[in-house]
Amino acid sequence: MNKQIVFNEFNANRVCVFHNEVIARNFAIEYAYKYGVIEAEKAISYDTFKQYFLPNHENLTEVNDQIREFFLIEFLENYKLKYMVNDKYPESFSRFTSYLINILKQVKRVQDCEVFSSLDSDFKDDINLLYKEYNDFLIKNNLFEPSFEDPSLNFAPKEVLEKQYSIIASDTKIGCKQFINKLENPKFIKLIEVEKIDSNLGNCENNSQLIKFDNSAALQNTLFRELKKLLDSSVLARDIAITLCNFDDDIQEIELGAKKYNIPISKSKGYSISKYPGGKYLLYLSNLYDNNFSLDDMKSFFLERSFPFENISFNRKFIRFAIDANIDHGSNKYDFDYWLLRLKYEPELLNFYKKFKNLVIKLNTIETISDLLNSLYSLERLLLKDNLGWINSNGEASYRFAIDKLEGLKNSMQACNVTKIKQIFKVYIRLLEKENYVEQGKRDGIRIFEYPLAASLDIPYHFVSDINAKNSEVIDKPLFVLPPSVEDQVLREEEDLTNNVIKDFCLNSGMTYFLFGETTYDGAQIAPSFFMERNSIVEPFFNNSYTPYIDELDLWESNSNKKLKLSSYQTEVLNKVKNNVLTFDENGYVNKKIEKEFNDFLLDRIKTKEGLLNFSATSINSFQNCPYAFAIKYLLGVDKNEYSVVQYAANEVGTIVHKIFELFFIRVMREDTQFYSANKVKYISWLDEIKEKEFEMYFKSEKSPPISTQIYIKDKYKDLASDFINVEILKFNTCRSQEMENKYSSIEQIELNGNEYFYSLNGKIDRVVNVGNGDYAIVDYKTGKPPIGVTWHKKAFEEKRLDFPDYQFPCYKKLLNKKSMNVDIASYYSVSDSKYVDMWNSNIPEDKEDIDYTFDLVMKLMIEQILNGNFIATPSEDHCANCNYRQVCRKRYSTK
Numbered sequence: 001m002n003k004q005i006v007f008n009e010f011n012a013n014r015v016c017v018f019h020n021e022v023i024a025r026n027f028a029i030e031y032a033y034k035y036g037v038i039e040a041e042k043a044i045s046y047d048t049f050k051q052y053f054l055p056n057h058e059n060l061t062e063v064n065d066q067i068r069e070f071f072l073i074e075f076l077e078n079y080k081l082k083y084m085v086n087d088k089y090p091e092s093f094s095r096f097t098s099y100l101i102n103i104l105k106q107v108k109r110v111q112d113c114e115v116f117s118s119l120d121s122d123f124k125d126d127i128n129l130l131y132k133e134y135n136d137f138l139i140k141n142n143l144f145e146p147s148f149e150d151p152s153l154n155f156a157p158k159e160v161l162e163k164q165y166s167i168i169a170s171d172t173k174i175g176c177k178q179f180i181n182k183l184e185n186p187k188f189i190k191l192i193e194v195e196k197i198d199s200n201l202g203n204c205e206n207n208s209q210l211i212k213f214d215n216s217a218a219l220q221n222t223l224f225r226e227l228k229k230l231l232d233s234s235v236l237a238r239d240i241a242i243t244l245c246n247f248d249d250d251i252q253e254i255e256l257g258a259k260k261y262n263i264p265i266s267k268s269k270g271y272s273i274s275k276y277p278g279g280k281y282l283l284y285l286s287n288l289y290d291n292n293f294s295l296d297d298m299k300s301f302f303l304e305r306s307f308p309f310e311n312i313s314f315n316r317k318f319i320r321f322a323i324d325a326n327i328d329h330g331s332n333k334y335d336f337d338y339w340l341l342r343l344k345y346e347p348e349l350l351n352f353y354k355k356f357k358n359l360v361i362k363l364n365t366i367e368t369i370s371d372l373l374n375s376l377y378s379l380e381r382l383l384l385k386d387n388l389g390w391i392n393s394n395g396e397a398s399y400r401f402a403i404d405k406l407e408g409l410k411n412s413m414q415a416c417n418v419t420k421i422k423q424i425f426k427v428y429i430r431l432l433e434k435e436n437y438v439e440q441g442k443r444d445g446i447r448i449f450e451y452p453l454a455a456s457l458d459i460p461y462h463f464v465s466d467i468n469a470k471n472s473e474v475i476d477k478p479l480f481v482l483p484p485s486v487e488d489q490v491l492r493e494e495e496d497l498t499n500n501v502i503k504d505f506c507l508n509s510g511m512t513y514f515l516f517g518e519t520t521y522d523g524a525q526i527a528p529s530f531f532m533e534r535n536s537i538v539e540p541f542f543n544n545s546y547t548p549y550i551d552e553l554d555l556w557e558s559n560s561n562k563k564l565k566l567s568s569y570q571t572e573v574l575n576k577v578k579n580n581v582l583t584f585d586e587n588g589y590v591n592k593k594i595e596k597e598f599n600d601f602l603l604d605r606i607k608t609k610e611g612l613l614n615f616s617a618t619s620i621n622s623f624q625n626c627p628y629a630f631a632i633k634y635l636l637g638v639d640k641n642e643y644s645v646v647q648y649a650a651n652e653v654g655t656i657v658h659k660i661f662e663l664f665f666i667r668v669m670r671e672d673t674q675f676y677s678a679n680k681v682k683y684i685s686w687l688d689e690i691k692e693k694e695f696e697m698y699f700k701s702e703k704s705p706p707i708s709t710q711i712y713i714k715d716k717y718k719d720l721a722s723d724f725i726n727v728e729i730l731k732f733n734t735c736r737s738q739e740m741e742n743k744y745s746s747i748e749q750i751e752l753n754g755n756e757y758f759y760s761l762n763g764k765i766d767r768v769v770n771v772g773n774g775d776y777a778i779v780d781y782k783t784g785k786p787p788i789g790v791t792w793h794k795k796a797f798e799e800k801r802l803d804f805p806d807y808q809f810p811c812y813k814k815l816l817n818k819k820s821m822n823v824d825i826a827s828y829y830s831v832s833d834s835k836y837v838d839m840w841n842s843n844i845p846e847d848k849e850d851i852d853y854t855f856d857l858v859m860k861l862m863i864e865q866i867l868n869g870n871f872i873a874t875p876s877e878d879h880c881a882n883c884n885y886r887q888v889c890r891k892r893y894s895t896k
């Protein structure tokens with residue numbers, strides 16, 4: 001719309017009504033630029049204007065689509081529609097709700113239309129039934145349906161009736177004509193109709209051209225080239241706009257092109273939340289249930305890289321097995337399932353699938369929001385990164401956005417007194433599919449609008465991209481629910497606004513460029529009739545010789561001596577390279593020596609017995625996995641902190657399990673001195689009692705997990721006492737558990753190149769068992785899998801290996817040796833497997849000094865590397881998967 005037309009209305013002291021707040025604000029700002037000031041209430045949106053003339057229900061709540069859906073869910077359970085829904089397939093009723101929601105808004109108007117009495121009786125019965133039950137529902141719950149309200153001047157406040165209004169481009173607004181007719185065309189409301197504006201005004205004729213390109217790719221390239229040319233010629237970004245006629249399909253290409261060409265943009269609309277990681281995660285969980293855990297859906301879910309999975313390698317193993325086993329689908333019930341049938345020889349995969357399937361079925365069949373949240377949390381605990389879930393992932397913001405929508409769902413339920421909804425997760429998913437999410441960021445730049453919302457904007461350079469006959473249609477269909485037998489558009493009250501909308505774009509006082517691609521990947525396209533009737537389809541007239549990076553070409557050809565300025569995209573890439581603090585050797589591994597100043601500081605510390613470098617089994621393991629990660633954490637002191645409260649963490653349960661064993665053996669020491677198999681029943685009772693007490697305290701604490709998780713924990717550890725006592729009898733019967741959860745420390749000396757160096761060794765041992773004859777066993781409890789297998793010790797010591805898969809027990813042995821305690825057995829107890837796994841025992845190796853020799857050698861090599869400042873990053877899937885320092889290392893192990 002030409003801004004001078006609008007300014008004339010402002011100058012006539014009239015309130016201008018625009019399509020939306022964005023257009024209203026834009027014209028107000030433009031007017032203020034020219035005339036200095038404007039009253040805020042002089043530019044308003046059409047929705048605000050309509051509200052003046054509708055009833056004000058102070059004690060009633062306005063319905064929304066969620067409330068309409070709640071009504072329909074209950075309605076379809078109790079009533080049958082003869083015409084609109086086929087009752088032979090009740091399982092498909094939920095898919096009719098979005099269709100019926102729009103029908104609900106029309107039922108009153110359909111009843112009042114002149115053809116209603118002549119329609120099919122089944123159709124009329126459906127409409128009458130819907131209206132009656134819906135109206136009763138509204139009255140019962142103190143709600144009102146705005147589409148049932150007829151506007152009237154009697155509802156408007158006195159101050160509104162005293163003003164003069166101009167509705168800008170009124171004939172491009174759906175429903176505007178009918179609305180004004182119901183108000184009986186009051187004289188204080190003026191309609192500025194696009195159709196009646198002289199086409200010779202300003203640039204209208206020049207703007208009424210359709211620029212034809214061979215294909216969409218050529219269209220996009222020319223668009224970016226022209227945008228860059230305008231920006232380089234000092235045109236302000238706010239003076240340029242792009243309207244996308246197919247926003248959802250084209251916005252991604254626009255974003256990628258803008259980044260490449262260094263073009264700042266600002267979106268007025270985002271993608272559907274289902275296209276972002278958080279929304280996609282929820283949608284996939286719904287699809288898994290709907291499609292019976294099909295292989296395609298399982299692959300989409302478990303191989304999605306944007307989800308913060310705990311163990312993506314396990315996911316790949318899981319899917320790989322399914323492909324090899326030819327598992328096509330499962331079942332969304334608890335009966336026959338190909339996954340269960342063919343995973344039965346893979347206990348780890350089978351156990352995981354059972355847990356996952358049960359949680360997905362529960363999520364898709366529960367009825368309350370609280371249960372929905374609990375189910376989602378349980379899935380997070382099973383699938384996502386331990387203690388983190390979505391926190392600090394790329395999808396965190398989108399997932400929070402999706403979860404926040406549950407509050408609106410909850411409010412809608414309360415408004416209509418609904419406490420439970422069958423398959424509430426499906427209702428939630430349908431809500432999310434309608435939600436658009438705009439990522440947070442800078443809001444300046446070339447504005448990107450959705451067609452036709454930007455038609456009335458007046459912008460110096462406006463590009464309407466990829467317009468064609470189909471996506472340019474704007475048709476008001478107030479009675480679309482009428483059956484196809486009513487063919488007369490007059491009777492259906494349809495109004496085609498397409499040409500008026502396009503003309504509104506043409507009335508721009510600046511330049512409007514309509515861009516049309518004859519072919520796309522989907523085939524040929526037809527140009528809008530507006531341009532075909534005017535014979536105004538033209539070939540591109542833009543100067544394609546302009547090169548966005550012409551300075552770089554000059555530099556490449558040695559024709560330029562000036563210092564070039566990098567684009568933001570180039571700067572971003574360069575900074576990523578500069579921020580990489582590491583260099584790479586010819587094998588592709590990161591190899592970076594620490595700075596000399598810091599190395600000298602370390603040298604001073606390690607030469608004396610004061611301010612020693614402290615080592616534990618954890619830090620030694622870290623060094624063996626990746627020296628660079630060790631240096632970042634233990635030498636530079638860089639650590640990862642969490643600032644969020646996690647309701648439940650696996651390490652909390654692990655701590656409780658350790659506490660249970662500690663309290664049990666303290667009681668055994670106090671009452672029996674040592675462990676006797678004859679007391680088996682008593683010991684099981686003691687351990688059960690301690691377990692129940694400790695878990696009950698945890699469940700009542702501030703860190704208590706959800707009820708569903710409590711049930712899971714209780715079930716997982718229900719046989720802890722009997723399983724452990726049975727194994728303990730076989731392993732340490734008549735032995736005395738001497739020390740539990742004790743901390744040990746020693747100062748160690750090492751010689752390198754004739755010089756003596758010192759370091760501190762520390763450790764906390766879960767249990768020390770006196771096995772007799774001056775020998776001891778050390779035990780470490782693992783709630784999951786131990787780091788070694790049951791036969792590791794045999795192979796390792798027979799082959800005289802010079803390293804360990806885990807340095808916990810060698811470190812503990814060294815500490816106890818200082819106390820003159822001979823460690824004859826080192827054993828992990830796996831709580832999940834209910835068994836002991838020895839790293840070494842009384843028979844292997846025969847000479848326990850081999851262990852000390854290997855440990856001393858490893859420590860010597862490690863100290864030597866530290867003194868030389870050699871901290872090589874050793875990328876691997878296992879080492880890097882959950883490393884906190886990958887953003888510093890910047891080495892992507894996936895490329896190896």
